[in-house]
Amino acid sequence: MSLVDRLGEYRKFRARSAPLPTGSSSYTCSDFFKLQNPRDKPKALSWDHRTSLDSVNRKTSPLKASPYNHQRAMVSLGAARPASEYYPWESISMRCISNIPSQSNEHENNTSKFCSVSCSKGETEYDLGVALNYGHPIGSPQALRFITEHVEFIHNPPYADWESCLTCGSTSALEIALRLFCNRGDTVIVEDFTYPGTLSAIQAQGLQPLGVDVDGCGLVPEVLDRKLQNWTSCQGPKPFVLYMIPTGQNPTGITQSAARRREIYQVAEKHDLYILEDDPYYYLQMEGLHIDCMPSQEIKTFNTDAYLSQLPPSYLSLDISGRVLRLDSTSKILAPGLRCGWVTGCSQIIEKFASYSETGPISPSGPSQVMLYKLLDQTWGHQGFLEWLVSLSQKYRQRRDTLIKACLQHLPYDVCRWGVPDAGMFIRISVDASKHPGFVKTDIPSEISANLLIIEDRIFSHSQENGVLVSKGSWFTADRTSISTLFFRLTFVASPEESLVKGVEVFAQAVRSVLAK
Amino acid sequence: MSLVDRLGEYRKFRARSAPLPTGSSSYTCSDFFKLQNPRDKPKALSWDHRTSLDSVNRKTSPLKASPYNHQRAMVSLGAARPASEYYPWESISMRCISNIPSQSNEHENNTSKFCSVSCSKGETEYDLGVALNYGHPIGSPQALRFITEHVEFIHNPPYADWESCLTCGSTSALEIALRLFCNRGDTVIVEDFTYPGTLSAIQAQGLQPLGVDVDGCGLVPEVLDRKLQNWTSCQGPKPFVLYMIPTGQNPTGITQSAARRREIYQVAEKHDLYILEDDPYYYLQMEGLHIDCMPSQEIKTFNTDAYLSQLPPSYLSLDISGRVLRLDSTSKILAPGLRCGWVTGCSQIIEKFASYSETGPISPSGPSQVMLYKLLDQTWGHQGFLEWLVSLSQKYRQRRDTLIKACLQHLPYDVCRWGVPDAGMFIRISVDASKHPGFVKTDIPSEISANLLIIEDRIFSHSQENGVLVSKGSWFTADRTSISTLFFRLTFVASPEESLVKGVEVFAQAVRSVLAK
Structure with missing residues (x-):
């Protein structure tokens, strides 16, 4: 099936789905937006044995959990969500790139074109009054729908009960993930050189990092296996969280080969590891984009197809057990100041993740979610987003x-x-x-x-x-x-x-x- | 000094101050923006004996701590902050209330007027390219300047080394504050009925809440004193964090009287407590706004002055020792979806707070900070913001x-x-x-x-x-x-x-x- 046809399936599915809920902090989840029937896939394993002491104490706030909260036609004297008539903003609008310049010829005029999109109080697409009210930790239905479709399209996790959840960026998401899985004193496996923010987060929670050697294809599975095999209890509890930056690793720049990923996943299966796949550079692909010999009318499609075909398999896409939490970020592909990203994993972990968000940052900022939705969904669509990623990759190349x-x-x-x-x-x-x-x-x-x-x-x-x-x-x-x-x-x-x-x-x-x- | 004159002092001070830094993630702090000479006040006490085990593990990331990071005219092959030419947004603009309808006569035409303000890449006021890049955890200089001036104007903390820091809302701020002060197993003192989100946050960190009785004037100082006096070590470590919602308490609606606040502060001094002053409803004041008998031309000034004079003294304003962390939020006075607020306390605590933010949500979203700055500073100014608060209070009344x-x-x-x-x-x-x-x-x-x-x-x-x-x-x-x-x-x-x-x-x-x- 061609790219256009595959993406067309999502349009058709949307057309026959119920409209998005319109109330503030509406409950939503990825299941509403997946194309594939979950019955076609097995369910994830249970991860209760891997979650931290603190995560057991997680409860949903009774005010927020009230099942009637989101029903319309109720008079709410309950939750203290200020009525949107008292927000001093009526609308926001953004001037953004509308066309993605073709990469067919670097000498061609590839000036960007711009358009304005706006979001107003009371509009049906995405009511600014709702965006500026409290948000659901999973994300707004508008943003989550696009993200879910994108995740399914790109990664298609091989188990049924996967979910995505918006985050306030991967730094925030990583902090939550470590709290969700680790108790003070635990050891977290990392690549021997890794992002200092991760090391800070690990140490700040009273955890120890354990570096594993990396060669030209990434973390070495044999070394990982050996370290776990030879682990003795005097070293502390046996580590089970494996944190990696598999693509364009920070600081080495190494991208794990597909074979290497499969080998590492096998070791994770063997030792029952839980993998944190921190992948902010995934979309910045700089090989396989050679276009010289293609006839010009095919170039655009070819670019996107070539780009997609060279994306390495994510751990999420290999994950038959639900043992991966994948961290995506808008920081390196759109703008860091949005403070917005998403995580994807099995529903039991995502539910806990959302519960942590609820007593923390709650949800990404409404204006950021509006900017994402208006750009990704309403201006670009999935095809346009892919073209943006191709174009950005070209520029970085x-x-x-x-x-x-x-x-x-x-x-x-x-x-x-x-x-x-x-x-x-x-x-x-x-x-x-x-x-x-x-x-x-x-x-x-x-x-x-x-x-x-x-x-x-x-x-x-x-x-x-x-x-x-x-x-x-x-x-x-x-x-x-x-x-x-x-x-x-x-x-x-x-x-x-x-x-x-x-x-x-x-x-x-x-x-x-x-x-x- | 009249309100107008007092606020005029800030304008004069700004005019003779250095311009705001323009680079991304610029270091900033409240000291740059305070009118009062810090030498006129004593310094806060030290709080090292009250901070948690985890807070000792807090380090600043070496990439971010590099002192040259913010200097201009450097070629940076260092921190991976994507150049703003690759952000797909050129400008954002907001339509917001420009005039605050006079409250002089409810039957008068008090329709709001609107104006549009925008923020573009490269502009000097607040470069969108900077707002959409990584932000400093303390907040952007633009937003922090307004907040610092506002805090000094309203609360004027009686010690020298106070600082404000932007937050991703008070839920996020409270989570960080609890982590900063408490170790698992600690007890946190709260009003006997309090916000469930706070109870969830306390329990989720493995802490215990200890409720103290409340009467018509708020938490009863004698009961607090007695509980602490009679505390025995078999009950666990003696509690020292006192969390309160002193104004329009949730759920009782009670506002602590000024006398009561002073009594409670005395008990805090006696037992060396650290106070978390969670005050999202502070600005929603519904008494003392009677205006019937005033000549119409004086009404507006009278309203603001009367409003200011009836604001209860915050704990921050009574805090001679630096033992208060005050949590403010934009959620109840502007819009919850901004996910933005600020905390104010002594610099040693604020520095730790910012360090926690750095391995968590990092900073509030750039678009939210832009919206705040463009509305509060560029459209309303301090006087306009106060008029908004008066007007909002009237509507809620x-x-x-x-x-x-x-x-x-x-x-x-x-x-x-x-x-x-x-x-x-x-x-x-x-x-x-x-x-x-x-x-x-x-x-x-x-x-x-x-x-x-x-x-x-x-x-x-x-x-x-x-x-x-x-x-x-x-x-x-x-x-x-x-x-x-x-x-x-x-x-x-x-x-x-x-x-x-x-x-x-x-x-x-x-x-x-x-x-x-």
């Missing part, structure tokens, strides 16, 4: 190539090595510290580590003093006493494209200068 | 009066009692259950309680079946085994004004009908 070319031109080959990332935002530059004249030959890990940290700081500071910020590799590990490699993470997404080359030049100069001393 | 009149007309006097709340959204209707023919005379608390719960449920269900939702009193207590009074909470803010009377009528019928059986 161009930036990546600029940075890589600059590396080739400026970095000293004899001491620096780097890979070309297939996805994401990061390039890891490894530096051979043994070339440093002051490098002390030793077998004692803590001495190696201390030595590397000094050299790392000198290169970092030299670069910074000359106006270029890079990220230290040591920021990405919890254990600063056994660092054995020196590397820096460079991102190509933040600075204006024209300054990327200058940035690499200055960084290269810092490397040379420090290693020459 | 009218609704309250409608509900009270309906109570007078429909409720059976012999079994129902209620007070007229000075502030907030709630009326508590106490019902004399002993009038119920099936009421069993007993001295055993659990039997009384069980009996009351049955009658309560009957009245609730009868009302609900006839289309009117009220809130059960038992929802507001953690201990359902020792309930000694039967009451319902009615709010006048949610339903259309014209259905309030019908609502009370149906509820009254439910009371009569159940008690007659």
Whole structure:
């Protein structure tokens, strides 16, 4: 079935579905929006044995749980939701990109076109009076419908009772997920170098990170298996939460191969692990987009199809047991300031997740949800959203190539090595510290580590003093006493494209200068 | 000094201050915006002995803590903040109330006028590209400046090192505050009936609520003192967090008198308590607004001045030691869907609070902050905001009066009692259950309680079946085994004004009908 036909199925399904509920904080769930009959798939396993002590204490607030809350034609003297006539805003409107510039020819005029979409009090599509009232932790029906369709279309989880839930971004979602599964003192398995925000979140909850080695295809399943196999109770409770950034990993830029994902999932099955799949860079795909030899009229479809076909299988899409909570974010593909993302997992976990949200951030901001809905659903549609992702990937690919070319031109080959990332935002530059004249030959890990940290700081500071910020590799590990490699993470997404080359030049100069001393 | 002159001081101070920083996630803090010289006040006490184990584990992410992060003219290959050229929104605009209708005469034409304000990428006032990027947990400089000025103007905390910090609403703020101060197993002091969301948050963190009796002026200081005085170690660690809703308390509607607040603060000083002042209804003041006999030209000023003069002293305004964290929310005065509020306390606590936000919701949504700034600062100004609060209070007063009149007309006097709340959204209707023919005379608390719960449920269900939702009193207590009074909470803010009377009528019928059986 063609892409257009597949997406057309959702339009048809919507047309024969009941209209979305219109009241404030309306109950909604992914089941209402899935195309596939849940009876065609097995149910997820039970995860009660994996949830934390705290998660048992989760109760739904009686005011919110009242089943009549959402019924219309009731006079509510109950929940204190201020009537929307007292909100000082009548409407909001957004000027947004309406057409996604074709990627057929980079020299063609590919200027974006813009349109205005608005949201008003009382409108049927998405009543601003409802958007500005309290929201349901699962998300508004408008936003959740689009997200559910998208998740089913892209990932099609192989079990029946999966659900999505909107989040206030993946940082918030990760904090909740850790609380949901872990008790103080527990160990969380991570890639040996990973996002410092995750390490902070782990440590802040009194948990320990356990790093597992990574090779060019991602986390090494044999090492993971061995660590779990050899786990002894004197090390504490056996870890069962596996946190990974499988695509365009932060900071290494590595994307796990499809085979690797399957192997890791097998280890997870064997040791009954629960996987947190943090995948904000999933949609930023930079390979397989070559278009040179295609006749121009087919290019657009081809682009989207090619893009879809090269998306790696997510853990969610491999998850026969319901042991994955997938974290998606709008931060890297739309705008971080929306503070909005979504998680997908089995319904028992999503229900707990929503319950945590209820005594926390409650729901993403109404204006953010309106912006998402008006852009994704009303302006772009699924096809347009995919085209946006293709277009964004193309732009990032161009930036990546600029940075890589600059590396080739400026970095000293004899001491620096780097890979070309297939996805994401990061390039890891490894530096051979043994070339440093002051490098002390030793077998004692803590001495190696201390030595590397000094050299790392000198290169970092030299670069910074000359106006270029890079990220230290040591920021990405919890254990600063056994660092054995020196590397820096460079991102190509933040600075204006024209300054990327200058940035690499200055960084290269810092490397040379420090290693020459 | 007149109100206009006092507010004029802020304008002058702004004019001679440095311009607001323009970069994304810029560091900001209240100190930049305070009128008063901090050297004129003593510093807060230290609160290290009151913070939780978890709060010790809080570290700032090295990527975010990098001091050069916010400097301009740097090439950043560091933090992965996507460049704003890749956000699909160019501008957002909001149609909002521009004039606050005068309250001088209810029969006058007091139709609201509207205006449009917008926020665009690259604008100097508030760059949408910055608003849609990652935000600083303290809040954007634009929003924080207004909030700091407002807090200083209204509360003027009597110690030097106070700070405000934006929050994702008070539910989120309360969750963070509890984590910041409490360890699992701790006891949190609350009013004997309180907001169920707070009880859920307390229980969800493995904490216990300890209810303290409330009389017509609020929580009874002698009871609080006695409970703390007689605390024995076998009851667990002595509680030190005191959570209160001092104004228009939920569910009782009671506003603590100024004298009562001072007495409670004295007990807090004596036992070294830390106070969480949850005050979402503070600005909804419904007394002291009588305007009949004033000459019309003075009315507007009089209204605002009268309004300000009747605001009760907040705990923040009495807090000589820095032992109060005040929670404010936009939910009840602007719109709940913004998911935005602010906390104010001493800088050491606010810094920890911001650090918790950093591994949680990070910051309120950018669009919400833009909406706040464009409305409060750019459209209304401080004077306009106060007029809005006066106007909103007037409208709620009218609704309250409608509900009270309906109570007078429909409720059976012999079994129902209620007070007229000075502030907030709630009326508590106490019902004399002993009038119920099936009421069993007993001295055993659990039997009384069980009996009351049955009658309560009957009245609730009868009302609900006839289309009117009220809130059960038992929802507001953690201990359902020792309930000694039967009451319902009615709010006048949610339903259309014209259905309030019908609502009370149906509820009254439910009371009569159940008690007659």
